[in-house]
Amino acid sequence: MELYEKILQGNVRAASRLIRNIEDDFPQAKESIAKIYPYTGNAHVIGLTGSPGAGKSTLTDGLIAAFRKEGKTVGVLAVDPSSPFTGGAILGDRVRMQRHAEDPEVFIRSLATRGALGGLSRAVGDSIHILDSMGKDIIIIETVGTGQQEVEIMNYADTVILVLVPGMGDAVQTLKAGIMEIADIFVINKADRDGAEMLKSEINILLDMALAADCDWRPPITRVGSKEDKRQFVKGIQEIALQIMQHNEYYSGNYKALKKRQRRKALFEIQAALQGIVMQFLMKRLAAENSLEDMIDQVISRKSDPHSAAREAVLKYLGQTLI
């Protein structure tokens, strides 16, 4: 049986192997994705993002439990950073989720960023398709701990949850462009700390001003207390799970917004694929003819500049003049 057939039957090992083949850039892996792609598009994809230590993994763990209680199957992709020096990584998001390790309906996979900058791994798009084709109802993507502008998650998730904690800066921080704009749901985590109420009103001020014209979904703001107070914590999680479903229903009932999101997601994936194919092709040709070293030398010695060098390469190997 082929790898993709096993995946369609829900085989965990086949799925984790294909994810790895994608990560390691095995050429045949893309063909397997092409085989499973017709079976995708059914899962609801949730993105969890926020600064390091905001509590993303703990919330993910809580959400897994909440969705399992409703009988839904869950896939999790947890992204942590790779070392820029060695390429190594410590993937530690599972620590908070290990109680679900043996649940056959939960599939958790850690991904290292491997040099990608948007807070995710380049393998994340295809990994979503793999979990989706296995039949997972819910897919949760946990980004790396993000700063102000790692917004790539919006191109993969149906619902983006931004996790904030009180005391991380003044009101101007919430006004800035970038990550604050992409949230469909705000979570104020560790809300038993000072400043939670203040943060909530700051977000509300932002929302009052910023609601996009074609979208009447107002992102709810949920406060979640420390998990030491288990009852309050679970209550907060249940509220978020409900809001996720409401957000999903909102989109299902709003054809224009749904189409817009679908088109944006598809365009992004096509662009990424084009970039990958063209880049790989050019790098291979340049390396084969040893022209890459020449290019580098010319740019360093100021005989050429990066843009002209790139344009020349495109002209030479793709036979096309670009702008």
Add this chain to the structure above:
Amino acid sequence: MTQRRIRVLVAKPGLDGHDRGAKVIAQAFRDAGFEVIYTGLRQTPESIVATAEQEDVDCIAMSMLSGSHLTLMPKVTRLLKEKEMDDILVIGGGVIPGEDIPLLKEAGIAEIFTPGTPTSTCVEYVKNNVTEKA
């Protein structure tokens, strides 16, 4: 042929709460360019094997100081065999008496690294002994 990046699960089975050794080796593996999946304290053999399956690792490195290594480590290799995942390299470390080492090796634990072993020795061992997955 594209080269695989080595993935290692660093696991702490059993009930002892001392994870310094596990963290030191995790760091050494990271610095060697491996992707290390770290799962924290008190893992059961079942959860270790399930994690290895979901994460598609090449190696499971177990750190134990509780004294129950003769029960828990062989259980991991047995479960791997049952699931036909015994191409995964299994190694161990921690406070393990010399006379137990042959028993563990017989049970499929490829190598045991006792306190004082330079981390570079473990790194080299893993590099040289993992099986490249097709």
